[in-house]
């Protein structure tokens with residue numbers, strides 16, 4: 001998809017949110033990446049153009065961050081498996097290995113049909129929900145090998161797949177726009193407060209435990 | 219010590235994240251109260267409360283706010299650190315998902331106190347859900363008059379921008395975060411000047427963690443003496459603990475500082491299958507590991523330091539006897555190698571060397587000399603790096619050697635996966651379909 005005037009307009013809107021437009025560079029790179037599937041020269045030029053930067057300046061930034069793809073476009077769906085210590089040892093390594101075998105690609109690679117990009121990812125701030133997998137960066141918590149394979153098969157068959165704490169997945173490029181800060185209307189799609197997040201509150205209620213009574217202390 | 223749900227108290231409301239639910243439970247009353255109070259007095263209250271930063275370093279929050287110069291004629295900024303990328307840390311994103319308005323109310327109160335009219339919430343880019351939820355909540359708050367011009371008639375104008383990152387652990391370091399938020403490579407800045415004097419756009423800036431700021435409304439509403447009924451003199455108040463690993467019921471448990479790991483572990487149902495804890499880390503991978511000997515240590519900033527570790531993010535990870543120490547440490551170092559920003563040599567080269575050596579041990583090809591050499595290399599990095607990531611990378615190995623030397627010695631010849639069956643460490647079936 002070529003970058004359009006509309007993309008440029010969106011980038012300018014993002015820049016206008018900040019006291020200094022350059023602050024919008026990361027969000028802008030997400031937007032152009034969602035169009036191009038990667039950060040290519042057209043993407044770099046558009047950002048440079050909108051912000052009045054050199055392409056070298058924009059490239060230096062784009063290459064620093066792991067979410068920007070430099071070499072090849074990402075697949076329709078990004079599949080992440082957390083293989084940091086906690087998730088990895090508790091099951092993430094095995095989940096990754098199973099997906100890698102099933103999709104016949106290694107970390108960072110895209111299947112020949114362009115459907116999936118598989119990646120080992122770092123701690124996803126969900127260790128209480130280990131092992132953690134992501135599809136298009138939405139949480140697929142407490143996954144198993146069987147769950148992960150089922151998810152892949154459903155996506156391959158273009159079935160609707162819903163995150164555990166998040167909405168139905170829409171493809172990696174759509175998420176890139178969300179991360180850029182462009183409203184996708186999905187903030188209330190899912191509650192995203194699950195039993196694991198409520199574990200302590202449940203115990204407290206069971207045992208009748210509360211914080212001190214404010215009336216008393218004040 | 220009992221659990222004390224405060225930030226988490228109403229998360230079981232099916233719509234806990236909405237403005238309606240938040241207000242039904244007394245939300246935004248602290249704001250009305252604060253806006254009628256002199257900003258300096260708000261700072262004084264937070265100082266007296268003893269609230270300490272929940273991002274890892276435990277710096278006193280009120281003191282940090284008081285460093286912002288006043289009447290300097292320059293714009294001031296509040297930047298909320300929602301980068302949460304420390305391995306083991308998983309509390310800020312739940313707070314943003316379940317109780318976003320506590321964070322927003324905290325932001326407005328903080329901006330009143332430090333006289334800022336622009337705030338930013340920097341959320342790591344790999345988690346879209348809190349980004350969309352915070353954005354929606356900011357819009358709700360604006361529509362209700364808690365943001366925008368002349369908030370509740372106070373004269374305070376305030377806008378909040380929700381900003382997504384793009385994948386880089388180092389951007390959690392406050393000065394790297396500021397560079398990133400300015401649209402640059404996220405590399406740490408030389409300190410001083412500290413952000414309170416020259417931060418975002420070289421203007422006075424307060425950087426605080428999500429949990430820190432989310433605690434503020436409750437302190438303002440319920441008062442300092444209420445807050446100090448919980449915790450200790452040096453570590454007062456409540457804390458959102460995220461307990462993960464080989465525990466029966468991993469999850470979020472809110473309790474005062476000073477609760478012990480043993481007590482938290484009891485609430486979480488103990489180690490799975492009645493096993494024993496082998497090692498645990500009080501708050502992220504950047505703090506030294508402890509063992510069962512420290513389950514009775516109060517989880518305060520001071521007592522955990524005395525025990526030889528650090529409270530860090532207060533998100534304990536626990537591992538049972540099925541876990542290979544060699545493998546755990548190697549994996550964490552691979553993380554630091556990957557995340558080193560490359561700005562300074564000790565960290566860039568050091569993480570590369572340590573990790574390469576550790577990987578040999580993991581494969582059962584370590585050497586006796588290297589067991590000691592690694593301590594030396596870590597010492598070379600410690601204190602000589604430009605930022606705390608280098609120190610963090612130099613931290614895990616030595617305590618693991620002190621506690622589990624025999625395991626490192628076994629790794630001279632035996633691969634970690636032979637010494638410890640990976641399937642036994644897992645909490646899920648090791649084969650697809652079987653029993654799944």
Ligand SMILES: Cc1cc2nc3c(=O)[nH]c(=O)nc-3n(C[C@H](O)[C@H](O)[C@H](O)COP(=O)(O)O)c2cc1C
Nearest residue numbers: 271272273299301302303390391392426427430606
């Ligand atoms: C490598 C590194 C990563 C960090 N990551 C985070 C983070 O994700 N969130 C956070 O609040 N603080 C993080 N910090 C600490 C921040 O630099 C800073 O101390 C903190 O945001 C201040 O807020 P507080 O006083 O409320 O804790 C990190 C520090 C380092 C050195």
Ligand code: SF4
Nearest residue numbers: 559561562565605608
């Ligand atoms: S210590 Fe590491 S992360 Fe910090 S500035 Fe140096 S190279 Fe970068």
Ligand code: FES
Nearest residue numbers: 082087123124127
């Ligand atoms: S280690 Fe996987 S989410 Fe933290």
